[in-house]
Amino acid sequence: MKALYCQQNSPGEEMTFVFQERENLPPTRDHDVKVQVRACALSWIDTKLLSEIKLEKELLPVGREISGVVLEVGRKVTFFQPDDEVVGILPLDSEESGLCEVILVHEHYLVRKPEKVCWVEAAGAVRDGVRAYTALHYLSQVSPGKTVLVMDGASPFGTIAIQLAQHRGAKVISTAYSLEDKQYLERLRPPVEGIRQPLVARVIDVSNGKIDVAESCLEETGGLGVDIVLDAGVKLYSAEDESTSKSQLLPHKHDIITLLGVGGHWITTEKSLQLDPPDSHSLFLKGATVSFLNDEIWNLSNIQQGKYLYILLIPILEDIMEKLSSSIFRPQLDEPIPLYEAKVSMEIVQKNQARKRQVIQF
Incomplete structure (x- = not known):
């Protein structure tokens, strides 16, 4: 099972994106949800920010906005069960690459995907939806x-x-x-x-x-x-x-x-x-x-982390999905991209040359 990662050997060097063969997933922990990824949106990676908060690594996972189907849940998971369709955002310090067929996600980063919303739209609207709510509602x-x-x-x-x-x-x-x-x-x-x-x-x-x-x-x-x-x-x-x-x-x-x-x-x-x-x-x-307007504002605040997850993130994600379902939100998306073109697409995104949201479809 392969996953996409970002590699930067030294500061100032141009990033390269590589597929790495992953070992088998670790056992599902109490609050983990095993998700079969159906779509993953591509977003610019702020390596400077990651370096400032000591999260920079030789290989950085690529892809954090995902939609997919629940395969398995941990014994303390209460919100989901197998075969549920879900959408969510992986945290800033996640070890998982969203551009992988199967990943483990903590249940608090996911919400249910409405049946009327397609996989690509669900993944493609998440980040921009959270940013818009942060700007226009909270700020x-x-x-x-x-x-x-x-x-x-x-x-x-x-x-x-x-x-x-x-x-x-x-x-x-x-x-x-x-x-x-x-x-x-x-x-x-x-x-x-x-x-x-x-x-x-x-x-x-x-x-x-x-x-x-x-x-x-x-x-x-x-x-x-x-x-x-x-x-x-x-x-x-x-x-x-x-x-x-x-x-x-x-x-x-x-x-x-x-x-x-x-x-x-x-x-x-x-x-x-x-x-x-x-x-x-x-x-x-x-x-x-x-x-x-900082995309990672809540991820960077340990004090607010619980408030973000339980009070802010889940209702925002649920409202974004509801507005997608009722066609109030119609995201600006490019044509779905197959996984084998993910490296090229991510290079375009990282250079800020994409005018539409790029979404990989599995």
Whole structure:
């Protein structure tokens, strides 16, 4: 039985992905669930973070968002039984690679998969769904009547965030990085039949570099500003060192502060965000807040670990599955990928070159 791992021999070296023959699985422990994997989503591996928290290894397991069928359960497992269909996220310190035919998972990382939801959609929506709930529910508390700006709305995360915000009654504005992205966002519609109103109230096409995002948002909100901003990265300085086309499309941090309304929330994915005193003063005058969206926020907090698993993670995963089942969530997925192409697909994901969520189907 083979599993996919990431190998990095020295810092700065390009990663290689290799299939390794696994030994037989250890005996199923009290709270373990043996799962036959049917689909596994691919996500970028943050080796720097793993190194900081002392989890870096010569071989890192690949694939943490999985869906599959229960084969066997430990004697103290109460939530599942053989033949149940499940979906879940493997923890950050998991020794298991989700890209393996059979794995062992603690029962607290799994929920039941609705019958109407296919394997690929279930695995492909998990991570982006948890991120969207973290950003819009726990960090900013989206509610009816609020205006939400989702940067790069055509990305897998942006798509789920737009759908969740609109479902909660918010007005959604989004940026598009290309004409294809703009057309995709304009075609998004609620799942209710007969409703032609798009999910996104205004799509701001920034691909030509001529559109001012702050000006467009203030115009759309009558000068009041946006209540919640989810960025996809920001420019920290006027002249960026990066010359990539994507970095040129990112808004400047001053633009985001300008378009924020009174009491607004800025949810950023920029780990190295630097705010100068004038920036802080502008936020102070608006009573606005800045929060950092870290995918692994609960995994990194031992104090919150139990709270995350029992109070947050399970209800979030169950709600994501319910919204998939009722077509409220329609994830941005690429065509299912066979296992033998997993290495090539993971290389694309690790280089941030995939515009749709990549899911391996067994």
